[in-house]
Each structure stands twice: as structure tokens, then as C-alpha cells.
Amino acid sequence: MFIDVKGLSFGYAGKRDVFRALDIAIPEGPVVLLGPNGAGKTSLLSLLAGVLRPRRGSIRVGTGEDLGPARRRAEVGWLPQDVPVVPGMTVAQQIAYSGWLKGMTIRAARKAAPAAMEAANLTSLANRKASRLSGGQRRRLGIGQALVNNPAVLLLDEPYAGLDPEQRASVRQTLLRIAPSTGIVVSTHQTEDIEDVYRQTVILSEGRVRYQGTIDEFLDLADSISPGLGRAESAYRAIMSQYSAV
Numbered sequence: 525m526f527i528d529v530k531g532l533s534f535g536y537a538g539k540r541d542v543f544r545a546l547d548i549a550i551p552e553g554p555v556v557l558l559g560p561n562g563a564g565k566t567s568l569l570s571l572l573a574g575v576l577r578p579r580r581g582s583i584r585v586g587t588g589e590d591l592g593p594a595r596r597r598a599e600v601g602w603l604p605q606d607v608p609v610v611p612g613m614t615v616a617q618q619i620a621y622s623g624w625l626k627g628m629t630i631r632a633a634r635k636a637a638p639a640a641m642e643a644a645n646l647t648s649l650a651n652r653k654a655s656r657l658s659g660g661q662r663r664r665l666g667i668g669q670a671l672v673n674n675p676a677v678l679l680l681d682e683p684y685a686g687l688d689p690e691q692r693a694s695v696r697q698t699l700l701r702i703a704p705s706t707g708i709v710v711s712t713h714q715t716e717d718i719e720d721v722y723r724q725t726v727i728l729s730e731g732r733v734r735y736q737g738t739i740d741e742f743l744d745l746a747d748s749i750s751p752g753l754g755r756a757e758s759a760y761r762a763i764m765s766q767y768s769a770v
């Protein structure tokens with residue numbers, strides 16, 4: 525399994541648990557994680573990335589064992605919803621810097637930066653100050669940072685959030701390019717054209733897995749397509765109509 529989560533329990537201090545004994549096993553292939561606001565997508569990706577620590581349970585991503593949060597953080601690539609910009613740094617410098625933060629030597633990180641920029645479609649922006657990037661460019665910078673240590677698993681949280689259609693298209697091109705060769709999990713509200721990028725679908729709501737299947741099985745659930753909605757959106761709504769929130 526590409527992702528193997530067993531008995532995962534997690535909650536934020538003083539709040540209702542987000543996950544109670546959650547099990548998910550997802551085979552290899554780019555994965556799209558769908559679900560309404562508050563479903564637990566960000567929490568799950570942050571737990572997979574080692575940014576949050578589970579109260580109980582085991583997490584394996586990629587082919588290895590449960591490494592624990594600290595080592596997993598160094599071994600996966602993670603795109604948070606907000607990509608912080610380091611004042612004064614160029615795109616190339618910020619990408620190298622994030623490699624150093626993940627434990628690479630600065631020399632190795634500088635050497636790795638061009639390939640990460642190439643993959644994230646940033647080469648022409650290498651010398652641009654990160655603070656001057658547009659929303660879509662900044663998201664691509666975050667993808668470049670996530671790729672710099674050549675991770676086996678890339679976790680992207682809402683890569684399209686807050687982007688206009690043109691910026692979304694630029695991020696989508698990047699995902700189309702990297703998804704086939706990277707173990708990638710993407711949380712998104714954007715169901716448009718997901719069949720082009722992903723092979724596996726997982727739908728979460730209220731901290732539970734409501735659906736899991738291949739993209740083809742998922743799309744087959746769109747028996748009648750509502751006017752104005754694509755197949756994926758229709759399938760998503762058909763599944764979620766069984767639960768309270770869509």
C-alpha cells in the first residue's frame with residue numbers, strides 16, 4: 525500500500541476528536557482527497573506529513589515503515605495551504621533554503637533546486653523575489669519547495685485555493701506534469717478534470733472515509749449528470765447526498 529493508516533486517533537486540544545480509530549489503505553497512484561469543509565482533509569495531510577502528531581495509531585506512507593513524525597517530515601514533500609515567503613529571498617534561494625530546513629546540506633540543496641524549479645515550472649522565475657510572485661506562482665513555489673528533497677510522497681493541501689482561473693491552470697499544468705512520477709496526495713475542492721491527474725479517490729467527511737475507489741469506479745457513480753456539473757462533481761454529490769453535508 526502506498527498509504528497505510530491504522531487505528532488513527534487525533535484531536536485538537538479542547539475540541540471534539542477529528543479522527544477516532546481511522547483506517548485507510550490506499551494503493552499506489554496519484555490520490556485525490558475530497559470532502560466538505562471541516563471533513564478532516566488538512567488534518568489528515570498534516571498527520572501524514574508529520575506536522576501533527578497522532579494520539580494513537582500507525583501511519584505509513586511510501587514503501588517504508590512508520591518512521592514517526594520527525595523523520596517523515598524530512599522524507600515527504602508537503603504543500604501547506606499558505607506558502608510563507610522569506611523576505612528578500614529569490615525563488616531559487618527559497619527553494620534551496622527549504623531543502624536545508626529538511627536536513628540537506630546547503631550545497632546539496634542548492635544543487636537540487638534547479639530540478640525542483642524545473643518540475644514546478646519555475647525556471648523562468650528563479651531570480652524573482654518570492655515576495656513578488658502572483659498567487660499561482662507562489663503556490664508553484666510551494667510545490668518546488670516540497671519537491672526539493674526528491675520525496676517519494678508529495679502531499680498537497682488545496683493547491684488551487686484562492687487562485688483565479690488562469691493561476692489555477694498554471695498549477696494544474698504543474699500537477700499534470702509531476703503526478704505520474706510522484707506518489708502524490710492532493711486535497712481539493714476542485715473536481716473539474718480530476719480524471720486527468722489522479723488514479724485513486726478518497727472522500728472524507730466528519731473524520732470518516734465515506735468513499736474510496738479508483739477514479740474510474742468513482743466516475744461510474746455519476747449515473748445521471750446534473751446540468752452544469754461534470755461527471756466527478758455529480759459522482760461526488762451522489763455519494764455525499766447519503767450524508768448530511770455536501
Ligand SMILES: Nc1ncnc2c1ncn2[C@@H]1O[C@H](COP(=O)(O)OP(=O)(O)OP(=O)(O)O)[C@@H](O)[C@H]1O
Nearest residue numbers: 536537539542559560561562563564565566567568
Ligand atoms: N488548528 C486547529 N485548532 C482547532 N481545531 C481545528 C484546527 N484546525 C482544524 N480544526 C478543526 O478540525 C476539524 C477538521 O478540520 P480540517 O481543517 O482538517 O478539515 P478540512 O477538510 O481540511 O476542511 P477545509 O476544506 O475547510 O480546509 C474541523 O472541525 C476544524 O474546525
